[in-house]
Amino acid sequence: SYELTQPPSVSVSPGQTARITCSGYALPKQYAYWYQQKPGQAPVLVIYQDSERPSGIPGRFSASSSGTTVTLTISGVQAEDEADYYCQSADSSGTYVVFGGGTKLTVL
Protein backbone atom coordinates (compact mmCIF):
# COMPACT_ATOMS: atom_id res chain seq x y z
CA SER A 1 0.00 0.00 0.00
CA TYR A 2 1.07 3.57 -0.64
CA GLU A 3 2.87 5.44 2.14
CA LEU A 4 3.88 9.00 2.90
CA THR A 5 7.04 9.35 4.97
CA GLN A 6 7.61 12.15 7.49
CA PRO A 7 10.36 12.58 10.11
CA PRO A 8 9.04 11.69 13.57
CA SER A 9 10.25 14.90 15.13
CA VAL A 10 11.65 18.35 14.37
CA SER A 11 12.93 20.83 16.94
CA VAL A 12 13.55 24.55 16.51
CA SER A 13 14.06 27.60 18.69
CA PRO A 14 11.52 30.42 18.70
CA GLY A 15 11.97 32.76 15.76
CA GLN A 16 13.77 30.19 13.65
CA THR A 17 12.47 28.38 10.58
CA ALA A 18 11.06 24.88 10.82
CA ARG A 19 10.92 22.61 7.79
CA ILE A 20 8.96 19.37 7.76
CA THR A 21 9.28 17.04 4.79
CA CYS A 22 6.91 14.46 3.39
CA SER A 23 7.96 11.95 0.75
CA GLY A 24 5.92 9.71 -1.52
CA TYR A 25 6.30 8.46 -5.06
CA ALA A 26 2.89 9.73 -6.16
CA LEU A 27 3.44 13.30 -4.97
CA PRO A 28 4.48 14.55 -8.42
CA LYS A 29 0.98 13.59 -9.57
CA GLN A 30 -1.17 14.22 -6.50
CA TYR A 31 -1.65 17.36 -4.43
CA ALA A 32 -0.43 17.42 -0.85
CA TYR A 33 -2.30 18.80 2.12
CA TRP A 34 -0.95 19.69 5.57
CA TYR A 35 -2.66 19.64 8.96
CA GLN A 36 -1.72 20.95 12.38
CA GLN A 37 -2.99 19.04 15.39
CA LYS A 38 -2.60 20.22 18.96
CA PRO A 39 -3.17 17.86 21.92
CA GLY A 40 -6.80 16.99 22.44
CA GLN A 41 -7.94 18.91 19.36
CA ALA A 42 -9.06 18.03 15.87
CA PRO A 43 -6.60 18.63 13.03
CA VAL A 44 -6.67 21.96 11.23
CA LEU A 45 -5.92 22.32 7.52
CA VAL A 46 -2.97 24.72 7.11
CA ILE A 47 -2.02 24.07 3.47
CA TYR A 48 -4.03 22.70 0.56
CA GLN A 49 -3.14 21.83 -3.04
CA ASP A 50 0.61 21.77 -2.31
CA SER A 51 1.07 25.42 -1.41
CA GLU A 52 -2.21 27.25 -0.91
CA ARG A 53 -3.03 28.68 2.50
CA PRO A 54 -6.64 28.69 3.78
CA SER A 55 -8.03 31.93 5.07
CA GLY A 56 -7.18 32.48 8.70
CA ILE A 57 -3.88 30.59 8.57
CA PRO A 58 -0.92 32.85 9.42
CA GLY A 59 1.42 33.83 6.62
CA ARG A 60 4.38 32.19 8.34
CA PHE A 61 3.01 28.85 7.11
CA SER A 62 4.06 27.99 3.56
CA ALA A 63 4.78 24.87 1.55
CA SER A 64 6.50 23.77 -1.59
CA SER A 65 6.81 20.72 -3.78
CA SER A 66 9.79 19.24 -5.54
CA GLY A 67 9.57 15.85 -7.18
CA THR A 68 8.56 13.18 -4.69
CA THR A 69 8.98 15.46 -1.66
CA VAL A 70 6.79 18.22 -0.30
CA THR A 71 7.96 20.55 2.45
CA LEU A 72 6.01 22.52 5.03
CA THR A 73 7.89 25.61 6.17
CA ILE A 74 7.05 27.60 9.28
CA SER A 75 8.98 30.86 9.36
CA GLY A 76 9.53 32.72 12.60
CA VAL A 77 8.27 29.81 14.69
CA GLN A 78 6.24 30.74 17.74
CA ALA A 79 5.57 28.72 20.87
CA GLU A 80 1.98 28.25 19.75
CA ASP A 81 3.18 26.36 16.67
CA GLU A 82 4.24 23.41 18.80
CA ALA A 83 2.02 20.60 17.54
CA ASP A 84 1.87 17.46 15.44
CA TYR A 85 1.87 18.04 11.68
CA TYR A 86 0.50 15.59 9.16
CA CYS A 87 0.83 15.54 5.41
CA GLN A 88 -1.91 13.92 3.36
CA SER A 89 -2.40 13.04 -0.27
CA ALA A 90 -3.76 10.24 -2.43
CA ASP A 91 -2.34 7.18 -4.16
CA SER A 92 -1.31 7.47 -7.80
CA SER A 93 -4.78 6.54 -9.05
CA GLY A 94 -6.40 9.16 -6.83
CA THR A 95 -8.61 6.52 -5.26
CA TYR A 96 -7.42 6.36 -1.68
CA VAL A 97 -6.59 9.02 0.87
CA VAL A 98 -3.26 8.56 2.63
CA PHE A 99 -1.79 10.31 5.67
CA GLY A 100 1.84 10.56 6.62
CA GLY A 101 2.84 9.27 10.03
CA GLY A 102 3.04 12.74 11.52
CA THR A 103 5.87 14.97 12.75
CA LYS A 104 6.03 16.36 16.26
CA LEU A 105 7.30 19.93 16.15
CA THR A 106 8.96 20.99 19.38
CA VAL A 107 9.68 24.65 20.04
CA LEU A 108 12.68 24.74 22.32
Place this chain on the structure above:
Amino acid sequence: QVQLQESGPRLVKPSETLSLTCTVSGGSISSYYWTWIRQPPGKGLEWIAYVYYSGSTNYNPSLKSRVTMSLDTSRNQFSLNLSSVTAADTAVYYCARGSHKGTNGAYGMDVWGQGTTVTVSS
Protein backbone atom coordinates in the same frame (compact mmCIF):
# COMPACT_ATOMS: atom_id res chain seq x y z
CA GLN B 1 -19.99 28.66 9.07
CA VAL B 2 -20.18 24.92 8.51
CA GLN B 3 -19.91 22.76 11.62
CA LEU B 4 -19.75 18.99 11.99
CA GLN B 5 -20.80 16.99 15.04
CA GLU B 6 -20.22 13.30 15.62
CA SER B 7 -22.67 11.24 17.63
CA GLY B 8 -23.01 7.61 18.62
CA PRO B 9 -22.14 5.09 21.34
CA ARG B 10 -18.83 5.65 23.11
CA LEU B 11 -18.49 2.00 24.14
CA VAL B 12 -18.89 -0.96 21.80
CA LYS B 13 -18.43 -4.62 22.62
CA PRO B 14 -15.99 -6.79 20.64
CA SER B 15 -17.52 -8.42 17.54
CA GLU B 16 -20.36 -5.89 17.46
CA THR B 17 -20.92 -3.01 15.01
CA LEU B 18 -19.71 0.52 15.64
CA SER B 19 -22.23 3.08 14.34
CA LEU B 20 -21.58 6.81 14.16
CA THR B 21 -23.46 9.72 12.64
CA CYS B 22 -22.11 13.11 11.61
CA THR B 23 -24.52 16.03 11.47
CA VAL B 24 -23.68 18.92 9.17
CA SER B 25 -24.94 22.34 10.21
CA GLY B 26 -24.56 25.79 8.74
CA GLY B 27 -24.17 24.60 5.18
CA SER B 28 -25.26 22.21 2.47
CA ILE B 29 -24.18 18.61 2.22
CA SER B 30 -23.90 18.98 -1.55
CA SER B 31 -20.70 18.97 -3.61
CA TYR B 32 -18.27 17.66 -1.05
CA TYR B 33 -16.55 14.43 0.01
CA TRP B 34 -17.89 13.56 3.45
CA THR B 35 -15.20 11.62 5.21
CA TRP B 36 -14.46 9.56 8.30
CA ILE B 37 -10.98 9.50 9.81
CA ARG B 38 -9.79 7.86 13.01
CA GLN B 39 -6.86 8.20 15.35
CA PRO B 40 -5.94 5.39 17.79
CA PRO B 41 -4.59 6.54 21.15
CA GLY B 42 -1.12 8.03 20.73
CA LYS B 43 -1.01 7.26 17.02
CA GLY B 44 -1.49 9.00 13.69
CA LEU B 45 -4.47 9.68 11.46
CA GLU B 46 -6.08 6.93 9.38
CA TRP B 47 -8.55 7.57 6.57
CA ILE B 48 -11.55 5.25 6.79
CA ALA B 49 -13.90 6.19 3.95
CA TYR B 50 -15.80 8.89 2.15
CA VAL B 51 -19.22 9.32 0.63
CA TYR B 52 -19.67 11.85 -2.14
CA TYR B 53 -22.82 13.96 -2.17
CA SER B 54 -24.03 11.87 -5.12
CA GLY B 55 -24.00 8.83 -2.83
CA SER B 56 -20.93 7.11 -4.25
CA THR B 57 -18.55 5.72 -1.66
CA ASN B 58 -14.91 4.74 -1.33
CA TYR B 59 -13.34 2.75 1.46
CA ASN B 60 -9.87 2.16 2.86
CA PRO B 61 -8.81 -1.22 1.45
CA SER B 62 -7.67 -2.38 4.89
CA LEU B 63 -11.17 -1.82 6.30
CA LYS B 64 -13.31 -2.31 3.22
CA SER B 65 -14.77 -5.67 4.25
CA ARG B 66 -16.14 -4.16 7.48
CA VAL B 67 -17.11 -0.60 6.54
CA THR B 68 -20.30 0.93 5.21
CA MET B 69 -21.01 4.64 4.76
CA SER B 70 -24.26 6.32 3.83
CA LEU B 71 -25.62 9.80 3.28
CA ASP B 72 -28.97 11.27 4.32
CA THR B 73 -29.34 14.57 2.49
CA SER B 74 -32.76 15.25 4.00
CA ARG B 75 -31.22 15.33 7.46
CA ASN B 76 -27.83 16.74 6.43
CA GLN B 77 -26.18 13.69 7.97
CA PHE B 78 -23.80 10.96 6.97
CA SER B 79 -23.00 7.81 8.86
CA LEU B 80 -20.39 5.12 9.42
CA ASN B 81 -20.87 1.47 10.28
CA LEU B 82 -17.82 -0.63 11.19
CA SER B 83 -18.62 -4.27 11.85
CA SER B 84 -16.86 -7.01 13.83
CA VAL B 85 -14.90 -4.54 15.91
CA THR B 86 -11.92 -5.46 18.07
CA ALA B 87 -9.78 -3.55 20.54
CA ALA B 88 -7.71 -2.33 17.58
CA ASP B 89 -10.69 -0.22 16.50
CA THR B 90 -10.53 1.84 19.70
CA ALA B 91 -9.85 5.40 18.54
CA VAL B 92 -11.02 8.97 18.25
CA TYR B 93 -13.31 9.06 15.23
CA TYR B 94 -13.53 12.30 13.26
CA CYS B 95 -15.94 13.27 10.55
CA ALA B 96 -14.69 15.83 8.06
CA ARG B 97 -15.59 17.68 4.88
CA GLY B 98 -13.42 16.97 1.88
CA SER B 99 -12.79 19.71 -0.65
CA HIS B 100 -10.02 21.42 -2.67
CA LYS B 101 -9.94 18.37 -4.90
CA GLY B 102 -7.28 18.17 -7.55
CA THR B 103 -7.86 16.89 -11.06
CA ASN B 104 -6.01 13.67 -10.27
CA GLY B 105 -8.16 12.80 -7.29
CA ALA B 106 -6.51 13.99 -4.09
CA TYR B 107 -8.59 16.18 -1.82
CA GLY B 108 -8.16 17.72 1.61
CA MET B 109 -10.30 18.04 4.73
CA ASP B 110 -11.14 21.67 5.43
CA VAL B 111 -13.75 21.25 8.16
CA TRP B 112 -13.53 18.73 10.98
CA GLY B 113 -15.79 17.62 13.77
CA GLN B 114 -14.43 17.72 17.31
CA GLY B 115 -14.04 13.93 17.31
CA THR B 116 -15.63 11.27 19.44
CA THR B 117 -13.76 8.63 21.41
CA VAL B 118 -14.98 5.10 20.82
CA THR B 119 -13.72 2.30 23.04
CA VAL B 120 -14.10 -1.35 22.13
CA SER B 121 -14.32 -3.39 25.30
CA SER B 122 -16.51 -5.99 26.92
